[in-house]
Amino acid sequence: MASEYEGMWKSLGMDLGAHDQLLAVLGQGYTDVFLSQANRPKGMDYFNFVMSEVHGLRIKEMLEAKEQGEKIVGSYCVFVPEEIVRAAGATLVGLCSGADFAMEEVERVLPRNTCALIKSSFGFKLGKVCPYLESADMIVGENTCDGKKKSYEELNKLVSNLYVMDLPQTKSENARALLKAEFVRFAKAMEELTGNPITVESLKKGIAITNAKRQAMHRLEALRKADPEPISGLDALLASQVSFYDAPVRFTESVNALCDELEERVKDKVAVFPEKTPRILLSGCPMAVPNWKLPWIVESSGAVIVGEESCVGERGLRNLTDDSGQDVESLMEAIVDRYFKIDCAIFTPNEDRADHIVQMAKDYKADGVIQYALNFCQPYQIEAMGLESRMEKEGIPMLRIETDYSPEDAEQLKTRVEAFVEMIG
Amino acid sequence: MIFAGLDIGSRSMELVLLQKGRVVEWRKTDTGYDPLGQASLILEGLSWDSLTATGYGRKLISDAMNAQAITEIQAHALGVRELFPEARTILDIGGQDTKAMALLPNGKISRFEMNDRCAAGTGKFLEFMATSLSQPLEEFGGFALTGRPGVAINSMCTVFAETEATSLMAKGCKAADIALALHHSVVRRSLSMLKRVGLNDPVVFTGGVARNPCMVKLLEQDLAMSLCIPENPEMTGALGAALYGASNARAHSTASK
Numbered sequence: 141m142a143s144e145y146e147g148m149w150k151s152l153g154m155d156l157g158a159h160d161q162l163l164a165v166l167g168q169g170y171t172d173v174f175l176s177q178a179n180r181p182k183g184m185d186y187f188n189f190v191m192s193e194v195h196g197l198r199i200k201e202m203l204e205a206k207e208q209g210e211k212i213v214g215s216y217c218v219f220v221p222e223e224i225v226r227a228a229g230a231t232l233v234g235l236c237s238g239a240d241f242a243m244e245e246v247e248r249v250l251p252r253n254t255c256a257l258i259k260s261s262f263g264f265k266l267g268k269v270c271p272y273l274e275s276a277d278m279i280v281g282e283n284t285c286d287g288k289k290k291s292y293e294e295l296n297k298l299v300s301n302l303y304v305m306d307l308p309q310t311k312s313e314n315a316r317a318l319l320k321a322e323f324v325r326f327a328k329a330m331e332e333l334t335g336n337p338i339t340v341e342s343l344k345k346g347i348a349i350t351n352a353k354r355q356a357m358h359r360l361e362a363l364r365k366a367d368p369e370p371i372s373g374l375d376a377l378l379a380s381q382v383s384f385y386d387a388p389v390r391f392t393e394s395v396n397a398l399c400d401e402l403e404e405r406v407k408d409k410v411a412v413f414p415e416k417t418p419r420i421l422l423s424g425c426p427m428a429v430p431n432w433k434l435p436w437i438v439e440s441s442g443a444v445i446v447g448e449e450s451c452v453g454e455r456g457l458r459n460l461t462d463d464s465g466q467d468v469e470s471l472m473e474a475i476v477d478r479y480f481k482i483d484c485a486i487f488t489p490n491e492d493r494a495d496h497i498v499q500m501a502k503d504y505k506a507d508g509v510i511q512y513a514l515n516f517c518q519p520y521q522i523e524a525m526g527l528e529s530r531m532e533k534e535g536i537p538m539l540r541i542e543t544d545y546s547p548e549d550a551e552q553l554k555t556r557v558e559a560f561v562e563m564i565g
Numbered sequence: 566m567i568f569a570g571l572d573i574g575s576r577s578m579e580l581v582l583l584q585k586g587r588v589v590e591w592r593k594t595d596t597g598y599d600p601l602g603q604a605s606l607i608l609e610g611l612s613w614d615s616l617t618a619t620g621y622g623r624k625l626i627s628d629a630m631n632a633q634a635i636t637e638i639q640a641h642a643l644g645v646r647e648l649f650p651e652a653r654t655i656l657d658i659g660g661q662d663t664k665a666m667a668l669l670p671n672g673k674i675s676r677f678e679m680n681d682r683c684a685a686g687t688g689k690f691l692e693f694m695a696t697s698l699s700q701p702l703e704e705f706g707g708f709a710l711t712g713r714p715g716v717a718i719n720s721m722c723t724v725f726a727e728t729e730a731t732s733l734m735a736k737g738c739k740a741a742d743i744a745l746a747l748h749h750s751v752v753r754r755s756l757s758m759l760k761r762v763g764l765n766d767p768v769v770f771t772g773g774v775a776r777n778p779c780m781v782k783l784l785e786q787d788l789a790m791s792l793c794i795p796e797n798p799e800m801t802g803a804l805g806a807a808l809y810g811a812s813n814a815r816a817h818s819t820a821s822k
Contacts, residue, residue: 542681549681551621552662556679559638563674 145196148203152274159269162241163195166430173432177372179412181405183398184375190382194429198385199271202231206275211334214276216261217284218426218456219307219482221323223475226388227338227346228330233272234384235261235279238428240545242267249294255514256544257428258291265298272385276301278333280326283307284486285519303329309486320476327472343471347463353388356395357457363402364446365504367419368411370402373445374435375412380452381429413444418565421501423449423527424512425520426456431545434512434553441558442565446504449497450512455483458496485519493523494530501536508537508564510557515544537564566814569613570807571632572640572800573600573622576660576688577773579803580607583811591800596622601629615814617806621661635809637802638664638677644805645769646672649793653765656755656784656792657801658774660688665758667765676762685721686754688774694747697727698740705744706777712745721754745779752783759788769793771801 143149149156170191174184190198202212211230213220216237225232240256241263249262264270273279281292282305289304296302306322308315327338336342360379363370379398383391405411420443422435427450438445449455459481462474483493501509511527513520524540531538539560543549568583574596582590594607600622617633618626619640627634637657641664645652655666663686667676684690695705716738720726730743751774759768768790774780775798785791795801 552679552681555621555636555638555662556677559636559674559677562636562639563677 143196145200148200149195149271152199152271153268154271154274155268158242158267159195162239162267162269166239167192169430169432173436174374174378177374177412179410180375181371181398181401183394183401184371184378186394186397187375187378187382190386191378191429194385195271198387199275201387202233203275205231206277211277212272212275213330213333214272214279215282216280216288217282218451219282219284219479219484220280220305221326221475221479222350223343223346223461224323224327224330224338225346226349227342228327228334229336229342230277230330230334231387233276234428235273235276236264236270236428237261238431238545239263241269249298250291253516254291255287255425255516256546257426257514257517258287260428260545262291262295262298265295273299278303278329280305284484285517287516307486310488311480316476316480319480320472323472323476323479338468340466340468340471343468343475344463347461347471347475349388349392351460351463352392353383353395354457354460356392356399357383359399360395360402361447361454361457363399363406366406367505368409368413368415368417369419369444369446370405370411371398372412372439373420373422373448374432374439377427377432377435377445377448377452380448380457381427383457384428384452413439418443418507418561419446419505420444420561421447421449421497421504421506421509422453422512423497423500423509424524425514425517426451426453427512428452433545433547433550434510434541434543434557437550437554437557438510438561441554441561443557443561446506447500449493449500451484454496454500455493458482485523490523494527497527498530498534498536501534506536508539508560510560511538511540513540513542515542566614566811567612568807568810568814569608569611569616570640570803570805570810571604571607571616571618571620571626572637572802572806573604573618573620573626574637574659574661574802575621576692577799578603578607578620578622579800580611581800581803581807582611582613583804583807586811588804591797591803593799601625604630615810617810617813619802619806633810633813635806637662638666638674638679640802640805640809641771642666642668642672642674642805643808644801644803645771645795647804647808648795648801649767649769652767652769652793654759654762654768656759656768656770657772658686658688658751658755658770658780659772659799660692663687663755663758665755665762667762678758678761680754680758684723686751688772690723690726690751691747691774691777691780693723694726694730694744697730698744700740700744703776706748706779706781708741709744709748709779710782712739712741712743714742714745716742716746718743718746718750721750726750748777748779748783752780752787755784756787764788766790767793769795771795771798773799775799 283289465471623634
């Protein structure tokens with residue numbers, strides 16, 4: 141059956157055959173992982189709908205706005221300041237990087253031992269299957285890890301609209317000055333792209349939209365502290381993932397509606413898993429759609445995920461931006477302050493992250509922490525080694541997992557996760 | 566009551582029947598390409614009150630045969646503590662997996678490590694190498710013990726290690742020396758896993774590879790301690806599964822009283 145969006149995808153220059161295959165796999169995966177769950181909150185219907193239209197209606201909506209002059213900015217990282225993008229009247233979307241695609245093509249451009257996330261972003265470009273990437277007016281790359289910053293040199297040969305933002309690697313004064321300079325440069329680039337000046341009013345509006353989204357997610361996080369948890373970890377992760385794609389105001393409303401329902405569920409002790417189900421904190425690399433492998437394994441092994449210490453999770457959502465400034469300069473300072481606190485593993489040293497994991501494990505009453513790193517992601521892999529002894533000192537059981545997007549190690553992962561759950565249960 | 570424990574590994578499956586805390590029957594067969602069919606064969610003519618499955622085929626059996634399932638990590642810990650109540654560290658090398666486990670003084674698992682996705686350092690590696698050196702698997706350890714030290718295999722990868730072995734043969738190295746080097750490479754890998762979980766005496770060595778005398782000798786040499794090895798080292802998982810069934814039944818009957 142031909143999709144009603146075929147014309148739209150074709151106009152974006154996408155490979156329809158390959159894209160059909162991708163959607164079929166994505167649809168099947170979504171059915172198996174999400175729709176098969178028992179006793180989901182009704183509020184998840186909205187997210188089911190968004191996912192079923194993630195390459196359809198949402199793109200159509202964005203392209204219609206684009207015809208009215210609204211620019212689309214694509215990003216691969218939570219360091220891209222959403223407040224500034226919104227202040228310029230543009231929309232910000234996360235670009236696809238959560239599934240293996242066109243790997244033979246990718247390995248002609250990148251070494252085999254590159255992490256799955258980077259390879260995936262190239263696969264979606266080379267395979268011409270990401271409508272977000274193809275509709276973007278600007279793609280923002282950011283100098284986080286070596287893998288990403290070097291591969292942007294290669295991505296720059298494949299796209300005409302890449303903007304690379306430099307990022308600091310320490311939390312020193314000089315490092316903060318670099319971030320500030322880069323955000324100022326980015327604000328100028330946004331003004332140039334959109335033709336809209338960034339003013340006190342527009343910045344305040346951008347901050348308000350972005351903060352509201354974060355506050356709604358903070359509400360969701362807080363509700364997950366309940367035992368039994370009123371929502372599965374998979375569904376909560378999905379809400380985080382959708383936050384990268386959806387129109388922000390509508391997203392915020394939907395998350396708040398979900399939270400209203402969850403408050404009732406907590407009162408009535410309605411849950412997805414029985415009380416006393418072992419509680420797991422997932423920590424480490426980001427999980428982009430449709431990278432659901434590990435959370436799915438965890439939640440089908442008799443445990444529930446209570447939090448994500450991840451860019452797609454609390455690392456990306458923690459802290460609001462102070463909106464009290466009365467001029468552009470002080471609002472920009474507030475934005476820099478907020479982003480400078482992100483405890484990504486590219487920073488050295490990065491003790492904040494370890495402290496946050498310990499704090500989250502306590503707050504969410506986690507029985508154990510699963511450290512998840514993508515193969516070849518040195519920053520998170522190396523931090524996981526150090527975290528092992530820190531967690532031991534804190535008396536928090538920890539399992540270290542290194543994997544990628546392929547299903548080939550699912551059975552071995554299952555054994556390890558099940559054994560970990562038996563151990564902490 | 567009779568408690569059955571079935572360990573469905575990648576290469577072989579083992580069955581233990583437990584009655585009044587004693588092993589009354591044990592059997593072993595190849596897993597082959599039809600684990601469910603093989604499981605039916607190994608269970609033929611037997612009766613039991615509760616069946617607990619472990620190993621990589623545990624889910625298959627628990628779905629098809631109304632059995633409980635536990636991971637091989639837990640099964641080995643239970644089985645080993647039955648045989649060696651003082652055990653603090655376990656090394657299990659089976660056909661497809663190598664596992665290292667640290668136990669608390671009360672027998673609970675405190676940490677474990679498992680090889681990920683490839684056959685490096687497992688029984689499969691030794692089997693593959695025995696074939697490439699034209700040695701029967703059962704005699705491979707004894708053969709390696711006749712080798713002289715001085716040759717090194719550096720690759721952990723089964724395929725690359727064979728390439729290395731082939732080039733050593735081409736240089737005129739003796740097969741027994743190469744066999745010894747291959748054993749050393751598995752031992753190195755096992756040691757790094759053991760060290761990661763933390764080494765506490767006594768260390769118990771289980772799994773089919775614990776029957777290999779060269780592995781035992783090299784491990785004991787490098788650890789500078791002696792290893793405890795069960796009489797039937799490949800049975801530990803099945804024994805642990807049966808024990809799990811028994812303790813579960815006890816917990817149930819206490820709860821219903």
